[in-house]
Amino acid sequence: MGPVKRKTNIMAQSTYSSVVLAQRPKANIVPGETFKLKQNPMISESDLKDGQVLVETLYLSLDPAMRGWLNDTRSYMPPVQIGELMRGIVIGKIVASKSSSFSVGDYVTCTSGWTELSIQDAKAVTLLEVPPNGRVTDALGLLGGTGLTAYFGMTDIAKVKAGDFVVVSGAAGATGSVACQIAKLKGATVLGLAGSEDKVKWLKELGCDEALNYKDPQFKEKFKAATKDLIDVFFDNVGGEILEAALSRAKPHARFVMCGAISQYNSAQPVGPKNISMVIAMRIRMQGFLVFDYIKEYPAARKELAQWLAEGKIQRKETIIKGGLKAAEQALVDLYNGINTGKLMVEVKAEDAGIESRL
Ligand SMILES: NC(=O)c1ccc[n+]([C@@H]2O[C@H](COP(=O)([O-])OP(=O)(O)OC[C@H]3O[C@@H](n4cnc5c(N)ncnc54)[C@H](OP(=O)(O)O)[C@@H]3O)[C@@H](O)[C@H]2O)c1
Structure with a gap:
């Protein structure tokens, strides 16, 4: 070129x-x-x-x-x-x-x-x-819609705290990669899910404790093993089968942050998870949100994200x-x-x- x-x-x-x-x-x-x-x-x-x-x-x-x-x-x-x-x-x-x-x-x-x-x-x-x-x-990116979405989703909807076991889908994307890093900054253990080996490698470089390629033929077994302690927070960017897998591994009173469902956006017949009743069995709090809901809080959030960037505590691609x-x-x-x-x-x-x- x-x-x-x-x-x-x-x-x-x-x-x-x-x-x-x-x-x-x-x-x-x-x-x-x-x-x-x-x-x-x-x-x-x-x-x-x-x-x-x-x-x-x-x-x-x-x-x-x-x-x-x-x-x-x-x-x-x-x-x-x-x-x-x-x-x-x-x-x-x-x-x-x-x-x-x-x-x-x-x-x-x-x-x-x-x-x-x-x-x-x-x-x-x-x-x-x-x-x-x-x-x-x-x-x-980091200081725009996606970084702010990760910020409010992780801090306000998930209310992530030290000791939480957090799973992020779409983890190597703009929103997901910031969500993973905020969870780490708050003291959580983080598993990121993404669609290639290169993305998995980058997620580990970002500080994720574990990362899995959901296109790996052994993904289901690997996901079950990686979530043996069950999930406190699921930050979902993807929906569909990955949401279903996360529901099956939710801890009682888990928080499910419904950020996006990209796996369904192009489908003429979108599907939901078959095991949605896990929300009842595990008393899950499943909450959707839009970043625009927080417009008044953008300046304060941008300030904190920019501070983390300046201090080298957060990376972006x-x-x-x-x-x-x-x-x-x-x-x-x-x-x-x-x-x-x-x-x-x-x-x-x-x-x-x-x-x-x-x-
Ligand atoms: N609630 C809100 O206010 C709000 C605001 C912004 C964004 N969002 C949502 O957040 C999510 C991420 O948005 P973004 O802008 O940060 O995009 P992004 O994650 O940077 O890019 C989308 C990524 O989604 C993954 N993907 C595509 N099809 C998939 C499938 N069938 N299964 C699993 N993963 C798939 C791809 O990565 P892989 O290679 O890993 O498949 C792709 O790189 C989207 O669902 C979006 O709608 C919500």
Whole structure:
């Protein structure tokens, strides 16, 4: 792979790209059918009203929840409509401002969607601060939605404490890898579950006491042996068979943190665990949550996560797909195939294809 070419000045172009939903998938996203790349007439400072900013997208966050936003069903937010810009959180740079809160060159985050350029109300944009030892992209990972989800799920929903035996599914992903490390910081013993030997190795480097590859043909037996003392806390990112396995190994009064169910998101016929009655038999407290429930507590949580990062107490990995917006659709498909370790994002400004993994 040669050096990454960059568009130096998007404002010099006559159009900019965005991605819209073309068709609702019935199961898996179909590359070339589900989304459509669109060219739009250029926008500039003269299109801004007072209190607005023009944001150029640098990085686009890819999130498992995106698959749910394509379904025309009741959920925690309305579905993306056919022909509508695909929703997404981005890191961007202010290229023009009619707001006293932002200057040209400021790095920001906002939910501008899958677009190279957007006009935003200043109140919908957050100024990005890079902490010591941090980098700009932490705003989508450790200090963004996934890091915060791990933080609130582990500290508030699980109320993890020293001596707990904690199992985390999807453990090598953006949320799971932070959840494992927070549990360790709180004095728990941690078993992480992930889908490859490389991910298992990384989880051990992160400090997990044990890690297992759920694709190993002997996984069931190994999981039973690794949970011989039974589970106090299960932090679930995956659902399906792994949730069923965890229910079968729950201690009385275990806490089950229902964070996500990625194994079911692309299924035309999602399935639940057959042994759900273990919730009764073991008096399990099973609680779902959304990170947005904690919006008022984000600053305090970010402060603590940034402190752990600065002190070297927490690590993170990023998987960055290059190739601009046109790479986003395939990258989202690959998220469900486990292409990423840590946080998956698309570098929107890089035109050459490629993939970068960085600590
Ligand atoms: N409740 C909330 O507010 C909230 C907020 C953010 C995220 N979430 C949820 O948290 C979970 C993780 O999200 P994330 O953004 O951190 O993504 P992520 O874990 O970084 O990426 C998804 C990972 O899921 C794993 N996976 C995919 N299909 C699977 C399957 N069939 N069985 C087991 N594992 C599978 C893959 O890793 P392997 O190689 O290990 O299979 C993949 O790398 C998702 O379920 C998401 O919906 C919830």
